[in-house]
Amino acid sequence: MTKRMVVGVTGASGSVYAYSLLRTLVSLDWLVEGIATPMGERVFAYECGMPVDHAEAKVHWQANDDLFSPLASGSFRTDGMVVIPCSMNTLGSMAQGSGDSLLLRAAQVTLKERRPLVVVPREMPYNIIQLENMLRLARAGAAILPASPGFYHRPEKIEDLVNHVVGRVLDQLGIEHTLYRRWNGGGPRD
Structure with missing residues (x-):
């Protein structure tokens, strides 16, 4: 059975999270359908130094204004969607x-199809409107996963922090990975 994930990239800062997720999903043999907002394209190019459609050659990018795309229909099967990073506007x-x-x-x-939707807001602090919007999405079935990396795995470089967030996204989707060391309670097994 084909494993297919939709990845949306918006104009919030934090394109490195999208870049890492795209590369990880492809390395795990997932088919990835990418959608970037116009500002998402600009921010990605600025932060990552390349156009979003150069991040991973195997990602199938679709135009954000193409509402005739298969992704606009529930009859097109996917295994879920991640919006990373997610601007407060989106x-x-x-x-x-x-x-x-x-x-x-x-x-x-x-x-509407009851598939997993993971939303990764990157902006902070949140105002009450943004918090209420997150609550509304969570009540509709989305997982809200702010880009807030943990430090219990003792990160040594930025990549470790990025991988922690991306790993937590994959956890929400039930996708096995080895992007970070899981908490085991500390002590001698550490």
Whole structure:
């Protein structure tokens, strides 16, 4: 059976999380359908030094304005969707049920079909409107996973912090990985 994941990239800072997730999913033999907002494309290029569609050659990128895409229909089978990083603008639009772009429509399809939707907000601090939007999405079935890496695995470089967040995203999707060392209670086994 084909394993297919949708990855949405928005204009929030933190494109390195998307870059790592795309590369990890492809390395685990997942088919990846990518959607980037116009600002997501700009921020990704600025932060990662390359166009988003150069991040991983095997990702199938779809235009955010193409509502005729298969991703706009619940009959097109996927195993879920991740929006990483997720801007507060996109998060608010998702929470309101908007579907006027492919990324937003794919998120609505993911929720209505009861497939996993993982939203990775990167901005901070949150205001009450943003928190209420997160709550609304969580009540609709999304997992809200802020880009807040842990430190119990004793990270030594930025990649370790990024891998912790991406690993937690994969955990939410039930995808096995070895991106970070799991907490075991410390002590001699550490």
